[in-house]
Amino acid sequence: MSYLYTAFDIAMLIIHENLKIKEEECILTMIWEMRYALLEPQLRTDKKNFFKKIRNVIYQIENLYDCNSYVKENKINTFESFFRVVKLKLYYTHNTDYFNIKYKILLQKLGYKEKTQELIKNINGFVEYIGLKMNTRGSKKCNLNTLNLDKTIVFKLNDVFDY
Structure with missing residues:
Protein backbone atom coordinates (compact mmCIF):
# COMPACT_ATOMS: atom_id res chain seq x y z
CA MET A 1 0.00 0.00 0.00
CA ASP A 97 -17.39 17.79 1.84
CA TYR A 98 -18.20 14.31 0.60
CA PHE A 99 -17.95 12.01 -2.39
CA ASN A 100 -20.89 9.76 -3.36
CA ILE A 101 -20.66 6.60 -5.44
CA LYS A 102 -22.92 3.60 -5.88
CA TYR A 103 -21.35 0.43 -4.53
CA LYS A 104 -21.55 -1.39 -7.89
CA ILE A 105 -19.91 1.60 -9.65
CA LEU A 106 -17.13 1.60 -7.05
CA LEU A 107 -16.47 -2.06 -7.78
CA GLN A 108 -16.36 -1.31 -11.52
CA LYS A 109 -13.97 1.61 -11.01
CA LEU A 110 -11.70 -0.68 -9.01
CA GLY A 111 -11.83 -3.29 -11.78
CA TYR A 112 -14.10 -5.85 -10.09
CA LYS A 113 -17.40 -7.36 -11.15
CA GLU A 114 -18.48 -8.64 -7.74
CA LYS A 115 -17.59 -8.20 -4.11
CA THR A 116 -15.40 -10.71 -2.30
CA GLN A 117 -14.29 -10.90 1.30
CA GLU A 118 -10.70 -10.12 0.29
CA LEU A 119 -11.77 -7.08 -1.74
CA ILE A 120 -13.93 -5.77 1.12
CA LYS A 121 -11.02 -6.24 3.52
CA ASN A 122 -8.71 -4.35 1.14
CA ILE A 123 -11.17 -1.49 0.65
CA ASN A 124 -11.80 -1.13 4.39
CA GLY A 125 -8.09 -1.28 5.16
CA PHE A 126 -6.97 1.24 2.55
CA VAL A 127 -9.81 3.67 3.25
CA GLU A 128 -8.86 3.69 6.93
CA TYR A 129 -5.14 3.83 6.10
CA ILE A 130 -5.45 7.06 4.10
CA GLY A 131 -7.84 8.76 6.50
CA LEU A 132 -11.23 8.44 4.84
CA LYS A 133 -14.44 7.15 6.31
CA MET A 134 -17.33 5.46 4.57
CA ASN A 135 -20.98 5.90 5.41
CA THR A 136 -24.25 5.25 3.70
CA ARG A 137 -26.70 8.07 3.17
CA GLY A 138 -27.89 9.40 6.48
CA SER A 139 -24.43 9.03 8.06
CA LYS A 140 -24.95 5.38 8.90
CA LYS A 141 -21.79 3.30 9.30
CA CYS A 142 -21.12 1.45 6.07
CA ASN A 143 -20.80 -2.34 6.22
CA LEU A 144 -19.62 -3.46 2.78
CA ASN A 145 -20.40 -7.11 3.63
CA THR A 146 -24.12 -6.52 3.90
CA LEU A 147 -24.54 -3.38 1.79
CA ASN A 148 -26.70 -3.82 -1.32
CA LEU A 149 -24.79 -3.13 -4.56
CA ASP A 150 -27.39 -0.50 -5.55
CA LYS A 151 -26.79 1.55 -2.40
CA THR A 152 -24.69 4.72 -2.33
CA ILE A 153 -21.47 4.95 -0.36
CA VAL A 154 -20.51 8.37 1.00
CA PHE A 155 -16.80 9.07 1.52
CA LYS A 156 -15.72 11.82 3.89
CA LEU A 157 -12.47 12.89 5.47
CA ASN A 158 -11.87 11.19 8.77
CA ASP A 159 -11.85 14.02 11.32
CA VAL A 160 -9.12 12.28 13.30
CA PHE A 161 -6.60 12.68 10.47
CA ASP A 162 -5.22 15.94 9.17
CA TYR A 163 -2.71 14.97 6.51
Missing part, protein backbone atom coordinates in the same frame (compact mmCIF):
# COMPACT_ATOMS: atom_id res chain seq x y z
CA SER A 2 1.21 3.48 -0.79
CA TYR A 3 -0.15 6.66 0.64
CA LEU A 4 2.13 8.88 -1.46
CA TYR A 5 0.35 10.93 -4.11
CA THR A 6 1.47 10.25 -7.69
CA ALA A 7 1.48 12.51 -10.73
CA PHE A 8 -1.35 10.34 -12.07
CA ASP A 9 -3.48 10.92 -8.94
CA ILE A 10 -3.10 14.67 -9.15
CA ALA A 11 -3.62 14.71 -12.91
CA MET A 12 -6.86 12.73 -12.51
CA LEU A 13 -8.12 15.28 -9.99
CA ILE A 14 -7.37 18.12 -12.41
CA ILE A 15 -8.91 16.31 -15.41
CA HIS A 16 -12.10 15.20 -13.64
CA GLU A 17 -12.72 18.59 -12.10
CA ASN A 18 -12.38 20.31 -15.49
CA LEU A 19 -10.54 23.22 -13.90
CA LYS A 20 -9.61 26.55 -15.41
CA ILE A 21 -5.88 27.35 -15.58
CA LYS A 22 -6.01 29.65 -12.52
CA GLU A 23 -7.88 27.04 -10.47
CA GLU A 24 -5.45 24.35 -11.59
CA GLU A 25 -2.47 26.50 -10.56
CA CYS A 26 -4.08 27.26 -7.21
CA ILE A 27 -4.71 23.57 -6.47
CA LEU A 28 -1.24 22.52 -7.60
CA THR A 29 0.31 25.22 -5.42
CA MET A 30 -1.75 24.14 -2.40
CA ILE A 31 -0.80 20.49 -2.93
CA TRP A 32 2.88 21.47 -3.28
CA GLU A 33 2.80 23.58 -0.11
CA MET A 34 0.47 21.50 2.08
CA ARG A 35 1.17 17.93 0.94
CA TYR A 36 4.84 18.08 -0.04
CA ALA A 37 5.83 15.24 2.30
CA LEU A 38 3.07 13.05 0.85
CA LEU A 39 4.23 13.38 -2.76
CA GLU A 40 6.23 10.65 -4.47
CA PRO A 41 9.95 11.46 -4.22
CA GLN A 42 10.29 12.19 -7.97
CA LEU A 43 7.68 14.96 -7.59
CA ARG A 44 9.56 16.68 -4.76
CA THR A 45 12.54 18.08 -6.69
CA ASP A 46 11.21 21.62 -7.07
CA LYS A 47 7.89 23.38 -7.64
CA LYS A 48 8.49 24.09 -11.33
CA ASN A 49 9.33 20.44 -12.01
CA PHE A 50 6.28 19.34 -9.98
CA PHE A 51 3.98 21.47 -12.16
CA LYS A 52 5.70 20.24 -15.31
CA LYS A 53 5.34 16.55 -14.39
CA ILE A 54 1.64 16.90 -13.54
CA ARG A 55 0.91 18.80 -16.75
CA ASN A 56 2.86 16.23 -18.76
CA VAL A 57 0.66 13.42 -17.39
CA ILE A 58 -2.47 15.47 -18.12
CA TYR A 59 -1.27 16.07 -21.69
CA GLN A 60 -0.49 12.37 -22.22
CA ILE A 61 -3.89 11.25 -20.94
CA GLU A 62 -5.83 13.87 -22.90
CA ASN A 63 -3.87 13.76 -26.16
CA LEU A 64 -1.72 10.66 -26.56
CA TYR A 65 -3.51 7.87 -24.73
CA ASP A 66 -6.89 7.16 -23.37
CA CYS A 67 -6.83 6.80 -19.59
CA ASN A 68 -6.93 2.98 -19.64
CA SER A 69 -3.97 2.76 -22.03
CA TYR A 70 -1.98 5.18 -19.86
CA VAL A 71 -2.77 3.10 -16.77
CA LYS A 72 -1.63 -0.13 -18.45
CA GLU A 73 1.54 1.32 -19.95
CA ASN A 74 2.59 2.99 -16.69
CA LYS A 75 1.47 0.13 -14.42
CA ILE A 76 -0.74 2.37 -12.27
CA ASN A 77 -2.34 0.78 -9.20
CA THR A 78 -5.89 2.00 -9.87
CA PHE A 79 -7.20 0.56 -6.61
CA GLU A 80 -4.99 2.79 -4.46
CA SER A 81 -5.10 5.71 -6.89
CA PHE A 82 -8.91 5.85 -6.81
CA PHE A 83 -8.98 6.48 -3.06
CA ARG A 84 -6.06 8.94 -3.15
CA VAL A 85 -7.91 10.95 -5.82
CA VAL A 86 -11.07 10.93 -3.66
CA LYS A 87 -9.04 12.30 -0.76
CA LEU A 88 -7.45 14.99 -2.94
CA LYS A 89 -10.91 15.92 -4.22
CA LEU A 90 -12.24 16.29 -0.68
CA TYR A 91 -9.29 18.45 0.36
CA TYR A 92 -8.91 20.68 -2.66
CA THR A 93 -12.20 20.96 -4.51
CA HIS A 94 -14.21 24.00 -3.46
CA ASN A 95 -17.38 23.19 -1.46
CA THR A 96 -16.84 19.43 -1.53
